[in-house]
Amino acid sequence: MEGVITRRNLLGAAGTGMALAAAGVVAREVIGTRAEAAGALALPPGLPAGTRAEARLDALPGKRPLIKLAYRPPNYETPVGYLGTAVTPNDVFFVRYHLADIPRIDASHWKLAIGGEGANGQASFDLDGLKRLPAVEVTALCQCSGNRRGLFQPHVAGVEWGYGAMGCARWKGARLKDVLDKAGVKKEAVEIVFDGADKGAVEKTPDFIKSLPLWKALEETTLVAYEMNGEPLPHWNGFPARLVVPGWTGTYWVKHLVSISVANKPFDGFWMKSAYRIPVGKFPVVSRFISQETAANTPITEMVINSLITSHADGASVKAAAPLSVTGIAWDGGYGIRTVEVSLDDGRSWQPAQLGEDLGKFALRTWSYGFTPKAGRQSVMARATNAIGQTQTAELIPNPAGYHHNVMQKITLVAR
Amino acid sequence: MRMRSILAVALLLAAAPALAEEKPIKLKPAAGLDKVEANCGACHSLDYIVMNSPFPTGSFWDTEVAKMINAFGAPIEASDAKVIVDYLKKSYGSP
Numbered sequence: 214m215e216g217v218i219t220r221r222n223l224l225g226a227a228g229t230g231m232a233l234a235a236a237g238v239v240a241r242e243v244i245g246t247r248a249e250a251a252g253a254l255a256l257p258p259g260l261p262a263g264t265r266a267e268a269r270l271d272a273l274p275g276k277r278p279l280i281k282l283a284y285r286p287p288n289y290e291t292p293v294g295y296l297g298t299a300v301t302p303n304d305v306f307f308v309r310y311h312l313a314d315i316p317r318i319d320a321s322h323w324k325l326a327i328g329g330e331g332a333n334g335q336a337s338f339d340l341d342g343l344k345r346l347p348a349v350e351v352t353a354l355c356q357c358s359g360n361r362r363g364l365f366q367p368h369v370a371g372v373e374w375g376y377g378a379m380g381c382a383r384w385k386g387a388r389l390k391d392v393l394d395k396a397g398v399k400k401e402a403v404e405i406v407f408d409g410a411d412k413g414a415v416e417k418t419p420d421f422i423k424s425l426p427l428w429k430a431l432e433e434t435t436l437v438a439y440e441m442n443g444e445p446l447p448h449w450n451g452f453p454a455r456l457v458v459p460g461w462t463g464t465y466w467v468k469h470l471v472s473i474s475v476a477n478k479p480f481d482g483f484w485m486k487s488a489y490r491i492p493v494g495k496f497p498v499v500s501r502f503i504s505q506e507t508a509a510n511t512p513i514t515e516m517v518i519n520s521l522i523t524s525h526a527d528g529a530s531v532k533a534a535a536p537l538s539v540t541g542i543a544w545d546g547g548y549g550i551r552t553v554e555v556s557l558d559d560g561r562s563w564q565p566a567q568l569g570e571d572l573g574k575f576a577l578r579t580w581s582y583g584f585t586p587k588a589g590r591q592s593v594m595a596r597a598t599n600a601i602g603q604t605q606t607a608e609l610i611p612n613p614a615g616y617h618h619n620v621m622q623k624i625t626l627v628a629r
Numbered sequence: 630m631r632m633r634s635i636l637a638v639a640l641l642l643a644a645a646p647a648l649a650e651e652k653p654i655k656l657k658p659a660a661g662l663d664k665v666e667a668n669c670g671a672c673h674s675l676d677y678i679v680m681n682s683p684f685p686t687g688s689f690w691d692t693e694v695a696k697m698i699n700a701f702g703a704p705i706e707a708s709d710a711k712v713i714v715d716y717l718k719k720s721y722g723s724p
Contacts, residue, residue: 263682263721267654284651284674313673368684370693414672417702483700 253292254280255526257375260363264373273449277304282372286310287449290377297523297540299570299577300352301380303442308449309357309378309463311421311484314412318469320445320453325392325437329406329474333397340453343439346387351434353459353575354381354544355466358489358513361618369615376521381544381577384457386438390431392473398427401477403504405430407456410469419483423465424476425458426502429514434459434575437470459575460500460515460547462616464489479504489513491612497603500546515546518605519619520553520580520597525626533588533628540581543597549574551602555582556594560607560621563596574600586628594623654679661716668705668713669697682721690717 256265264282271281271289279289289308295301320340328335356379363373393405404424412420429435436457439446446452451468458465464484479485490510500514520543531537543550549571554563569579580595598604605621654675656662669675685693694714697703705713 261681261684263679267676267679271650271652281676282680283676284654286673368681370681370685370689373680413701415702415704417704418672419701487700 253278253294255293256280257364257527259366260375261368261373264363273308275304275447276306276308276449279305279307280375280377282374286313286315288372288374289449290374291380293376293521293523293526296377296379296521296542296577297579299381299542299572299579300383300442301577303382303444303447303450306380306382306441306447306450307357307378309372310411310468312411312418313414316410316469317448318410318453323453323471325454325470326472327392327396327474328472329396329476331399331402331475331477332393333399336392336395338392338395340439343387343392343437343454346391348385349388349433349436350383350385351436351457351459351575352381352383352572353434353457354379354516354577355457355463356380356516356544358462358464358616359614362615364618365609365611365615367611369613371615378463381572382441383443384436384438385440385443386436386454386457388433389435389437389456389473390433392437393430393475396475398475399477402427402475403478404476404480406474406476406480407465407467407470408472408474409451409455409467410471421467421484422480422482423467424480424485424505425465426504429458429461429500429502432459437473462489462513462516464513485512488614489616490614491616495610495612496617498546499548499601513616516544517617517619518545518597518599518603519543520595520605520622522593522595522622522624525593525624527624528627529624530627530629531586531591533586536583536585537626538581538583539593539595540579541595542577542579543595544577545597545599545603547575548603549600550578551598551600553578553580553582553595553597556596557584557591559592559623560594566595586626588628591626591628592623593626594621596621657720659716659720661712664709664712665716668703668709672697672701672703678717678721683723685717685722686724690714690722693717 269281270278272278282288287308287310291305291307295305325338360374360378362371406424408422437454438457439454454470456467491513493511498515502512502514505512522541524540543553553566555566556563566580566582596605605619609620698705
């Protein structure tokens with residue numbers, strides 16, 4: 214009842230008869246009678262009151278109802294009930310924009326221009342041309358840098374995300390390095406700069422332009438993707454082509470990509486110089502973006518190790534003295550999940566969860582843990598550890614923009 | 630199954646408008662609301678204003694409105710900016 218996330222709740226909330234199988238959401242314990250519309254919304258109580266007042270289930274064209282945090286520019290997060298699988302369906306994949314003027318792109322007129330002072334020449338691709346390059350597939354998580362910002366204490370201003378500003382898909386596209394090879398990259402090149410077709414409502418708003426260090430841009434898995442889970446990218450996820458930067462936070466995954474420029478010096482636009490920065494030395498990240506570092510701060514890069522319980526919300530009711538399976542997902546910046554552990558005694562002791570299918574080091578990893586709860590309140594904590602020994606933090610690491618929230622989650626189940 | 634879902638998506642896309650359907654956000658009635666709706670609402674939906682409440686304190690709204698003008702280029706008259714800040718502090722801030 215209270216807080217149990219079920220596909221019935223999700224569907225009821227969605228008010229749609231669309232096929233369940235497509236969502237990949239598996240029914241779990243359905244006990245009780247929580248109002249169906251509240252099931253998918255199930256906002257964490259820690260979110261600011263204003264967010265809780267204005268968030269609602271709302272369907273963007275082509276999407277199922279997601280949790281609307283802001284209409285324009287659109288920021289919609291995925292209800293946790295849809296995040297229990299290693300791959301997130303396209304029609305529930307989260308939507309995040311900085312700028313409100315989002316053109317609907319006609320694929321037959323779309324062009325991707327390659328150039329810049331660090332390029333030997335210029336090149337241009339249409340969609341067919343891009344598809345003629347060798348196609349590569351990678352299953353990778355795209356997570357907003359500010360996912361869980363709404364849970365920061367003390368409060369951090371911004372889009373007040375709960376748990377669902379993330380999704381994992383099977384991306385197909387051309388390697389960025391093959392795209393760049395068409396123009397040729399000079400040895401002086403430092404960064405690659407990316408622009409999408411979206412713009413601000415007024416001309417003076419800084420365009421959303423991002424850069425990557427050359428080494429990350431040239432990785433085999435960095436793609437200009439045109440397919441997501443076997444279908445063209447949804448409009449709201451970057452049609453017809455977007456950057457896919459496995460391991461790194463969503464800010465670099467530029468949507469509706471229209472230009473790529475090779476730069477000989479650090480790009481100093483607003484979205485690199487002033488936004489998406491973290492204090493130097495506070496987070497245990499390996500990947501550095503040295504050309505953009507200052508003494509005080511550095512661009513956010515790889516995602517930190519994290520996990521999420523998806524089967525039950527905090528406060529969920531379960532059956533006492535009956536076998537129970539708590540399930541969830543884990544991820545990191547691309548080193549791979551080594552273990553997920555569960556604690557039933559507030560972190561004093563930990564038992565290994567069973568890991569699900571391994572879809573690659575950039576993908577979500579599902580996990581499950583079975584036990585039989587006694588009647589009463591039962592806390593459940595989860596923590597993930599990756600292949601290089603990093604684990605989740607017990608206490609929030611404060612930072613001005615509210616990034617990298619990877620505090621171990623703790624929920625309380627009520628067994629009756 | 631694959632064919633059907635592709636077809637369904639194609640139909641949806643063909644019928645779908647490019648924009649989200651934005652429902653009106655009712656902000657608290659107080660002096661200056663008209664300026665907030667006209668200026669802030671020109672570039673973004675007004676749920677952005679409500680989202681962070683009740684946390685904005687002290688100079689938060691001064692900083693935020695200045696950021697909209699200076700960093701994001703919002704064409705807001707100085708006299709309007711003051712009315713907007715006053716409204717936001719009173720309606721969506723705490724002392």
